[in-house]
Amino acid sequence: MDLVSLGQIVISGLANGALYAFIGLGFSLISRSTGIINFAQGDFAMLGAVLTGSLVAADIPLILAVPVAVLICGLVAGGLHVLAIQRAERANMAQLIIMTIGFSILIQGAVTWGWGSDSITVPTFTGSAPLNLFGVTILPQQLWLVGMLVLVTVFMWFFFHRTVLGFALRAGASNPLGAAFVGINHKRLGAYSFVAGGLLGGLGGAVWVPIAFAQVDIGIALGLKGFTAAALGGFGTTFGPIAGGLIFGLVESLAAGLISSAYTEAIAYGLLLVVLIVRPQGLLGKVNRGAADDHQEEVLSAGLMPTRLGRNDLIRFGVAVVVLLALSVILTASWKTTALFAGITAIVVIGMVLLTGFAGQISLGQGTFMMVGAYASGYLTLKQGWPPIAALAFGMVFAALLALIIGRFIFRLRGYYLAMASLSLLMVFQTLARELQSITGGPNGLPGIAPFNIFGLQFFTDDEVYYVILFATLLCLIAALSITRSRVGRALLAIRSDELAARACGASVVWLKIGAFVFAAACASLAGSLYVHYLGIANPLPFGFKSSIEHIVALTLGGFLALYGSYFGAAVIVALPSIITAVFGDADTQSGAGLKLLLFGLLLVVVIIMQSNGSARRVSDRIRSWVSSGFRPRPVET
């Protein structure tokens, strides 16, 4: 490779890196002042790009369009903090992080609904004649990107080290309570940091969009890359994300130029995974050694959770069995298909109740483990002639081992590293599934997988498959019940309440979290296997990031600690598209998809607010008393 091409690769890497740095700066800023990993960070950049595009399309001059678009991004971000995060006052960190996932979906849905999915075109700021430097061509817009980044860096340094508000932000980040005593309002600081995050993201997006082929669904990818920038550089540092972003841009560009563009994503996210495993505090970050973590997180108590199997469990389980069996008789054919997919989703969500509800860890990549199951079943039954049950078991064991290895590294440090690690793992596996064609069949997948059979029993029709999935769901439910109503479940709840006290009782936090993750992975793999046996084809598409969002929404709707709620949440998620179609019609699929995302996002945000301020409890209590009183209307309270 000659120097000129290498120079070309470096230039485009640095330009992209500058965008990642913008987004990463927002990540670390918000995380430092509020502790929240804001998943909507990439969507602010997307919003900035889209708004600039539509303002320009409305004949507004560029010099006005960019600032207005950036400003709107800041306002949207601040608005989300004031209207949603501040309302969920007693929410714990996991809930708040999931809420920002809701923001991300909300923005994406709103933009898709309103703007459609056309790519966004914006003219470059100062012409498009490339500059030539020793044979390497540089686009003026690339200089704009890097130049803006330098400007912002200088401004931020000045802001943080030379202004009162900057000091206040830093003080509030290091000790909220202490800062409150000297009159710094933590809530307001949170809102400011969100506004800053919105401005940074929006600016990056607006400056970047003229040289990009940007579509509205770019937000997730941008968010991930910005997060990688922040994680590489170190979340706790102000300027680490800049270094992280530039390094990440370079690696990505070099991977594409020197190895293969097909593996760009896998290499880039593989790098993130390695950093999270080897140096979770980031390249520039410091880890606070000394005392074992004495941090007590305020947990919104779910009241007393039983930790021993009781008669109530028997009754409830019986009711669940009866209801699900009754459904198999009542449901019409099309609704039965819905119920079937709901069952498959419920299996994944049951695992997540243990992982997220009990062990407090967020996974955004259960699709990875579903894929493991899907391809294990597909490949081993089709190409190796294994019996389906053996292939299914193999997939579960493989998924469990994968979770064990990942968990062993990720859970060493407290925090929400799993969220990003699982997401990057998903990206790596999606690429592998597309590229390892000899095993996975590439994007076309593995068609022709036979329906599930065991001991010579075939399960062909929806009716028959329903019973298989029903059986599997109930089995997972029993397993999860058995775990939560045991000393292990008790230890997990103890850790939730007070980690240090639980450790002082001998509970091994790391291994308990690993156990929950392994269980969740095995459940997801089982679901993946059942899924491909039903559809007859294994391909990467159904297990992408969108499925992760559906799992998170289902988990939140059902309740983080509610095993039976899993099925309910899953049913709502699976049925929602049909309901949307029934209500709004199927005319325009694009805006329909946008509407679906919009509703998902709203649901997430509203449900978490309701859960965290207790109104969800009041509603469910009311329904329960209404049901137990034989559906009589509630007497008016006096």
Added chain:
Amino acid sequence: MTSAHNSEGVVNAPVLQVENLSVRFGGLRAVDSVSFSVMPAEIVGLIGPNGAGKTTTFNCISGVIVPTEGEILIHGRTVTPFTPERACAMGVLRTFQNVRLFGELSLRENIMMGAYSAGTCGMVTAMLRLPKHRRLERLAAERAELWMERLGLTEYADAVATTLPLGLQRVAEVARAMAANPQIVLLDEPGAGLNKVEKEKLSDMLRSIAAETNCALLVVDHDMGLVMGLVERLVVLDFGRLIAQGLPNDVAQDPAVIVAYLGTA
């Protein structure tokens, strides 16, 4: 190293030995080569003015802080690595200054958590309800009943632990620690927030526990009234160094201790 005689006059091996323990935070020597030991069933007070290094020493023994130098031995075996789990596995249990019961568990389940270290059993064993899990659960339930009965908590067994009055919560923490069948329990300011009557009851309770179970107690407290009435021996720290140890009355008259507490004239 000190060696004490128990009531029968037989020389015993110490349950806890702290040897040349040092902790430095940057340039600050929070604890500076401190050595002392505790015998089985002995009640020892660890005292000293503010900043003397009591809490740091206490945190080292319970595995919360990794010491810069020195060793901690339980029945002659070194505690490594310094983690709370490891300390617990070796029979070192603790209570907390600001009581830390589990808010999502009932009182009974809190005390059952104390017996968690009685054996290891993984998630699969628990899921399949194998005999080992059954045995550990029965053991935990028995110990919880025993200690609730013994410390008068039975009537609150099903209450949410964190809603009980502070006095009861302190007793419950002791019960949780005792359910582990510990070798030694570290009590972090057990009298804080209690009134005089409650403190006396707590003292009596702790004395009878030490006598009946052969479990040693190491008490850190500012409250000299409680400490002098409760402990058999005192270890006094000042500026991270051990300045005196011995019987409470002797220590109280030690000039170095008086200087440490009152300052030089």
